[in-house]
Amino acid sequence: MYQKILVPLDNSDDSRSVVKALSGLVGEGGEAILLHVISPERTRETGGFKVLGTQIEEEARDRAMVHLNRLSSEFTSSFSSTNKKYSNHLSHGKCLVLKFVSL
Numbered sequence: 535m536y537q538k539i540l541v542p543l544d545n546s547d548d549s550r551s552v553v554k555a556l557s558g559l560v561g562e563g564g565e566a567i568l569l570h571v572i573s574p575e576r577t578r579e580t581g582g583f584k585v586l587g588t589q590i591e592e593e594a595r596d597r598a599m600v601h602l603n604r605l606s607s608e609f610t611s612s613f614s615s616t617n618k619k620y621s622n623h624l625s626h627g628k629c630l631v632l633k634f635v636s637l
Contacts, residue, residue, distance in 0.1 A: 562618065
């Protein structure tokens with residue numbers, strides 16, 4: 535059993551399966567850190583229209599928050615009767631995993 539687990543997530547349905555796996559991996563008093571990193575986007579041109587990179591990032595951030603909130607509710611029910619906890623983190627940029635190494 536582990537005391538701290540960093541769980542990188544994407545918006546796939548497969549990432550939902552981590553809930554069952556984590557409940558057996560996180561030790562008593564341990565923590566699961568859910569991390570979704572949004573990549574920086576560039577402005578794109580589609581069919582003569584420009585889509586700003588910031589607009590694409592905002593849409594990605596919204597999708598990621600919906601996904602994290604869904605997983606949070608599953609973790610709440612899975613960890614509710616234990617001394618285990620979890621935290622959600624939504625970050626923007628590359629190589630942000632290093633930020634969580636010292637946690």
